[in-house]
Amino acid sequence: MHRRPGCVLLAACLTTFAACATPPGVVSTEARSTPSTEPSPQLSTTSNPSTDSTQPTPSTTPTDDNGIGDSLFPSLGNPGIDVQHYTLALQYDALRNDLSGTVHLDVAMTDDRDEFSLDSDGPIVSKVLIDGQPAKFEAADPELLITPNARLSRGQHIAVDITYRVSPRPVKSQAGEEVGWFPTTAGAYVLDEPEGAHTWVPCDDHPSDKATFRFDLHVDAGKTGVANGALIDHTSSPGGDTWIWQEDQPTATYLVQLLIGDYTLVDGVGPDNLPLLSVVLQKDRTTMQPYLDTISDQIDFFDDYFGPYPFDRYGIAITDSFEGLAMETTERPTFSRADFASGRLDSPQQLFLSHELAHQWFGDAVSPARWKDIWLNESFATYAEWMWLEHIGMGTVDSLANAGLLGRIPGSTADPTVPEMFGYDSYEGGAVVLHALRKTIGDDLFFTLLRRWVADNKGSSRTTEDFVALANRVSGMDLTKFFATWLYADTLPAAFPG
Secondary structure, three states: OOOOOOHHHHHHHHOOOOOOOOOOOOOOOOOOOOOOOOOOOOOOOOOOOOOOOOOOOOOOOOOOOOOOOOOOOOOOOOOOEEEEEEEEEEEEEOOOOEEEEEEEEEEEEOOOEOOEEEEOOOOEEEEEEEOOEEOEEEEEOOEEEEEOOOOEOOOOEEEEEEEEEEOOOEEEOOOOOEEEEEEOOOOEEEEOOOOOHHHOOOEOOOOOOOEEEEEEEEEOOOOEEEEOOEEEEEEEEOOEEEEEEEEEEEEOHHHOOEEEEOEEEEEEEOHHHOEEEEEEEHHHOOOOHHHHHOHHHHHHHHHHHHOOOOOOOEOOEEEOOOOOOEEOOOOOOEEEHHHOOOOOOOHHHHHHHHHHHHOOOEOOOEEEOOHHHOHHHHHHHHHHHHHHHHHOOOOOHHHHHHHHHHHOOOOOOOOOOOOOOOOHHHOHHHHHHHHHHHHHHOHHHHHHHHHHHHHHHOOEEEOHHHHHHHHHHHHOOOOHHHHHHHOOOOOOOOOOOO
């Protein structure tokens, strides 16, 4: 995830192996009550999540008639539907900041419905078709309400086509950062975590509903359009360039990558003949080479611990954005050139690159079923950072974990509020939980657990309870007390187990 609190401070600490206290800008929060549970959103997979759990007594969850019951973002997600594929045919005029086009959705109904909704807050919709027939619709931001001509039945598959236009711009996220579509001097990029995608395209904007994607991007002549997946085709004409990309792996909307600008594509080959495709600004081609060169080494290191790299390709994209951008967009994380302009692999660059690569296993292959499960992304990727930094001699996992424990602020890693979801306890604080788990069950079982987590759940969205249940099964232990003490508690022990 981008613009992480405390990451610059931690990077500075790594150079001296010093222990870090609470990072600037992070303040202690009031202790909260026992962590809550909520109904798990529908999962975009046919496999069955674990049902056993050590979670404490549930509390009341906010509701929204057009949402799926996410306690942090009640309006997100759309009950009764499972989007299985998107085709976006978009035309972007950078000079006028005008985005127009269509989005086609292949939808499986998960309930009987007289109407359904999509998340949409900004797009001006002019037409909706269901199976080629006009359908009634109403813009009720942040929802697009759609009424078909006939009642829809559970198990039915429908094709939804939406024509729309928007002058896209970033908006303030409830989590604190700006998200959505960011115009630049030469084009644009998107940054959608946690709720930015539906500001520029109607969609089911929740990580519990993953889908495949096709992107047909028509951009100004001479510009490059980039999206997730494989490049299928590129054509040029005096009227503009068209770039077609296909992402065949289930992807959450917040992990969509769109870049438009003066980019060059750089091919390569990684471990086990993995295709590599990176994207850098044309003016930065030489400067960015050291970062491209480290990709294979990092993949080769992590796959020994986490299992085979879980996607069809990898690469990095470095764009002209605000400083601190680092986002785990599927198969090709997005970074800011402001953080890589030196061309050197210092500790901040090592931290960013390893963190977002680790997300391909933790967050992208297996996504959170609810936004309160964000630690399953960020804590795991932070722990991977520590492992990589130890591997290259820039610290030890033990010293970094001890610094993380020392800097831990009150609050439950498993039960963040919206303002806290990208705070210290979801990153270093949650990585501390993983280190305590490793100390409790031992290295062999710990890394077996991480590999099983990805192998068993790839392509799906899962909850904290699912991880706890798997940890119990893999370890052969009853870890109820451990997780109550380390994961759900507001205040952690002063020292690690053992």
